[in-house]
Amino acid sequence: MPLLGPRGRIPLQRCILCTHNIPRLQVQFAKQLPQNARIFSTTPTPLRKGGHVKSKPKPNPVFSKPVSSSFVRRVGEPCPVRQGGHFGGRSRDKKEVDIQNYTDLRLNFFMKRLHQYWDEELKELGVTYAEAKEEFNLFVDRVLSQDFKTLPPSPIDGGESENFLLKETAIPTPLELKRAQNVGEEVFDSILVEKYRSFTLREKSAPIAEMQRWLTDLQHPHEWYPETRSMQRTWIMHVGPTNSGKTYRALKRLEECSSGIYAGPLRLLAHEIYDRFNAKGISCNLVTGEEQRLEHLQAKITSSTVEMVDTTRDVEVAVLDEIQMIGDKYRGWAWTHALLAVRAREVHMCGEERTVELIKNLAALTGDKLVVHRYNRLGPLHTANESLNGDWNSIQKGDCVVTFSRKDIFAIKKTIEEKTGKRCAVVYGGLPPETRSYQARLFNDQSNDYDVLVASDAVGMGLNLSIQRVIFETLTKYDGESDKLLEVPHIKQIGGRAGRYRVAPSLPQKISGHENGEPGTIPPVGPLPAMPNPGIVTTFEKADLKLLTYAMNATTPDIKTAGIHPPDRVIEKFAKTFPVRKPFSQILEKMVQMSRVNSNLFHLCSMDASMHSAGVVEGTKGLTVAERITIMQAPLPRNNPNVKQALVAYSKLIAESRSGSILDVAGLEFDVLDDYLEAKEEEAKRAEAMKNAAKGSQMELSKMWSEVAVPRDSSMSTLPALEGLHKSTMLWLWLSYRFPSVFTPRETAFDLKKITEDAIQDILSKTNYNRAKKLRSREKAKRKGAFGELDELLMEDGVVENPWEEKPQAATAA
Numbered sequence: 001m002p003l004l005g006p007r008g009r010i011p012l013q014r015c016i017l018c019t020h021n022i023p024r025l026q027v028q029f030a031k032q033l034p035q036n037a038r039i040f041s042t043t044p045t046p047l048r049k050g051g052h053v054k055s056k057p058k059p060n061p062v063f064s065k066p067v068s069s070s071f072v073r074r075v076g077e078p079c080p081v082r083q084g085g086h087f088g089g090r091s092r093d094k095k096e097v098d099i100q101n102y103t104d105l106r107l108n109f110f111m112k113r114l115h116q117y118w119d120e121e122l123k124e125l126g127v128t129y130a131e132a133k134e135e136f137n138l139f140v141d142r143v144l145s146q147d148f149k150t151l152p153p154s155p156i157d158g159g160e161s162e163n164f165l166l167k168e169t170a171i172p173t174p175l176e177l178k179r180a181q182n183v184g185e186e187v188f189d190s191i192l193v194e195k196y197r198s199f200t201l202r203e204k205s206a207p208i209a210e211m212q213r214w215l216t217d218l219q220h221p222h223e224w225y226p227e228t229r230s231m232q233r234t235w236i237m238h239v240g241p242t243n244s245g246k247t248y249r250a251l252k253r254l255e256e257c258s259s260g261i262y263a264g265p266l267r268l269l270a271h272e273i274y275d276r277f278n279a280k281g282i283s284c285n286l287v288t289g290e291e292q293r294l295e296h297l298q299a300k301i302t303s304s305t306v307e308m309v310d311t312t313r314d315v316e317v318a319v320l321d322e323i324q325m326i327g328d329k330y331r332g333w334a335w336t337h338a339l340l341a342v343r344a345r346e347v348h349m350c351g352e353e354r355t356v357e358l359i360k361n362l363a364a365l366t367g368d369k370l371v372v373h374r375y376n377r378l379g380p381l382h383t384a385n386e387s388l389n390g391d392w393n394s395i396q397k398g399d400c401v402v403t404f405s406r407k408d409i410f411a412i413k414k415t416i417e418e419k420t421g422k423r424c425a426v427v428y429g430g431l432p433p434e435t436r437s438y439q440a441r442l443f444n445d446q447s448n449d450y451d452v453l454v455a456s457d458a459v460g461m462g463l464n465l466s467i468q469r470v471i472f473e474t475l476t477k478y479d480g481e482s483d484k485l486l487e488v489p490h491i492k493q494i495g496g497r498a499g500r501y502r503v504a505p506s507l508p509q510k511i512s513g514h515e516n517g518e519p520g521t522i523p524p525v526g527p528l529p530a531m532p533n534p535g536i537v538t539t540f541e542k543a544d545l546k547l548l549t550y551a552m553n554a555t556t557p558d559i560k561t562a563g564i565h566p567p568d569r570v571i572e573k574f575a576k577t578f579p580v581r582k583p584f585s586q587i588l589e590k591m592v593q594m595s596r597v598n599s600n601l602f603h604l605c606s607m608d609a610s611m612h613s614a615g616v617v618e619g620t621k622g623l624t625v626a627e628r629i630t631i632m633q634a635p636l637p638r639n640n641p642n643v644k645q646a647l648v649a650y651s652k653l654i655a656e657s658r659s660g661s662i663l664d665v666a667g668l669e670f671d672v673l674d675d676y677l678e679a680k681e682e683e684a685k686r687a688e689a690m691k692n693a694a695k696g697s698q699m700e701l702s703k704m705w706s707e708v709a710v711p712r713d714s715s716m717s718t719l720p721a722l723e724g725l726h727k728s729t730m731l732w733l734w735l736s737y738r739f740p741s742v743f744t745p746r747e748t749a750f751d752l753k754k755i756t757e758d759a760i761q762d763i764l765s766k767t768n769y770n771r772a773k774k775l776r777s778r779e780k781a782k783r784k785g786a787f788g789e790l791d792e793l794l795m796e797d798g799v800v801e802n803p804w805e806e807k808p809q810a811a812t813a814a
């Protein structure tokens with residue numbers, strides 16, 4: 001039976017995602033598709049190949065542990081009558097049977113009278129009867145799943161420190177129970193009741209509080225990696241402004257070593273290094289959160305994103321790129337972790353001068369040797385004396401216009417294309433990295449007409465761009481609440497992209513005799529040909545130019561502290577000190593409140609994003625603490641409800657241990673892709689009709705027009721939706737490496753990713769953005785408002801008061 005096409009209009013036979021193999025999936029557009037093929041699938045699930053591989057639902061993990069006795073009933077279920085104290089039918093050591101069965105019996109007894117122990121104190125502390133029952137069941141499981149056979153020593157007699165605290169307060173050990181049994185039933189019962197109560201209220205008990213304090217002591221993160229501490233390492237810093245060849249030098253060293261790691265801030269960069277090394281015949285694997293390419297069994301290099309850096313194997317060289325991000329409020333922990341933990345004899349760091357003091361202090365802490373190489377810019381960079389004076393006609397080939405919202409990017413693109421006839425490539429954070437790098441290539445390529453780049457601050461890192469002039473359309477960025485002035489290092493980093501030095505094909509890769517820095521273990525590199533033209537930085541509006549000049553010349557303050565983050569195993573232990581009813585996001589909040597760090601050297605990275613993600617999946621029943629910890633680290637954009645919905649759907653799959661294709665997940669925006677591909681097909685038909693009509697009569701032409709639908713504008717509304725679908729797909733892929741048996745098959749998700757990227761790329765290549773708004777009036781108003789204020793700071797004689805300086809608080813009247 002033929003399936004219906006999108007919206008049931010086109011009769012189609014098959015779904016390409018279901019019935020064609022991978023190479024055919026890469027066919028992008030309708031005219032290239034096989035006749036009658038379904039463009040993109042909304043095929044009912046049972047008809048799909050590979051769909052619906054459902055495994056048995058996973059039992060609720062709270063009750064999944066095999067208990068060593070027969071006590072497997074839950075509160076509220078009928079209690080089988082037990083006589084004579086023999087359970088389970090196995091013959092056991094008499095001592096074991098006695099104490100275990102005795103405990104089982106007494107717990108059974110308490111279970112029936114639980115309402116008596118759910119007293120005022122528990123009620124006042126907000127424990128409902130249902131929760132008291134749930135806690136009781138958990139308590140029973142924990143007590144009876146202990147090893148009664150060997151009667152492990154009580155912690156008081158010398159147990160493990162952390163278990164000691166937990167067991168001492170929450171769960172009576174077999175030995176304690178045995179001792180209590182020897183004293184008598186009354187004592188035994190009172191211990192059980194007391195332990196149950198303290199288990200239910202474990203978060204409030206003194207030893208548990210002690211345990212929590214112990215777990216939240218994050219003052220010595222360098223001690224978390226004893227194996228690395230036993231190594232003598234050399235840290236080599238390559239510091240300098242943007243475009244000074246820092247990364248180039250570090251990569252040269254990596255190229256020569258016997259085994260190494262590259263860790264960069266972006267997936268894009270990790271890919272670039274992976275491609276570059278493999279192209280040179282140096283075996284390199286790729287490990288990012290969303291993708292792993294482990295083609296080489298004995299790869300010399302592994303290129304990864306910094307969060308994924310491998311700290312378990314010994315290597316000769318590790319390169320940590322953009323080391324100044326160690327101070328980042330959100331992601332700084334990943335650099336600190338990599339720096340303190342990576343087992344490399346040489347750790348090369350590339351970044352800004354303002355990290356040197358901090359790294360010196362960290363080296364003193366770990367005992368590693370430090371060498372610093374300083375570099376100058378490879379080509380000059382000037383701030384222009386003139387702005388564009390608000391005139392888009394002054395745009396030239398090689399210009400990059402920087403603005404901060406998608407709408408403005410497209411509005412500016414449209415204006416420039418209309419006014420100057422030059423085509424614009426675009427780059428912004430919401431675009432998939434693959435699309436960003438494709439757009440960068442379009443702009444760099446001299447042989448096409450993409451002369452101008454319109455970009456957000458995403459242009460500041462990770463892309464090799466031949467920009468001649470950076471033009472700030474604005475110096476403020478909306479942060480979710482209001483427009484905020486960009487920070488000086490941010491302005492410098494973006495501005496520094498102008499005049500980027502590029503390797504000429506004939507340029508020798510290594511010329512000895514010159515060292516652009518202090519001597520060290522890096523290979524010498526010869527003098528470089530001068531840059532033909534200096535890079536220029538300017539603004540679109542005249543009013544912003546003084547501020548830009550100030551920022552470009554300002555010295556940036558040192559980064560004082562390195563970010564840290566509690567290790568996962570610590571979060572897990574901390575979470576287990578709370579009752580099961582406590583929402584996980586609140587446990588994280590508590591962890592943040594209680595954490596103590598050495599504030600001279602470290603700061604605790606914001607866990608807001610993790611708490612947010614934990615909150616999104618809070619309602620998913622059956623997730624273990626470890627699963628919640630993993631899910632909270634998944635890349636989730638805050639402002640996209642569709643991706644959040646996808647995360648909830650994915651978390652349910654994890655909780656239920658249900659596997660299946662991404663195409664089976666309800667709620668993903670597949671329709672948008674269907675619509676896009678359908679519009680594409682219509683467009684192709686229309687083009688064909690026009691071609692034929694040009695050959696035919698006027699009458700035929702009008703007949704064609706009436707038959708062929710005019711394509712809908714699929715740019716401005718479709719683009720964000722496709723970006724969202726791409727993010728949901730990436731989220732799936734990210735989870736697929738953490739829960740491989742649930743998120744399968746991965747290939748379908750990679751196909752979907754590719755199709756979505758191609759669609760986004762195609763939309764971006766259209767010049768006619770009918771719905772692109774004019775530059776928003778908000779922009780104009782903002783400029784008058786925010787910059788009106790700033791203008792007051794810019795004094796007449798050109799002296800600028802530093803708007804970034806923190807003003808002392810005015811004394812308030814008593």
Ligand SMILES: Nc1ncnc2c1ncn2[C@@H]1O[C@H](COP(=O)(O)OP(=O)(O)OP(=O)(O)O)[C@@H](O)[C@H]1O
Nearest residue numbers: 241242243244245246247248249501502503507525
């Ligand atoms: N010695 C050299 N020989 C040839 N090309 C070089 C050399 N040094 C740097 N380059 C080239 O100059 C460009 C900028 O170098 P690189 O990326 O290392 O700078 P960077 O200081 O790390 O800049 P950013 O901080 O912006 O990443 C690159 O295209 C790089 O290949």
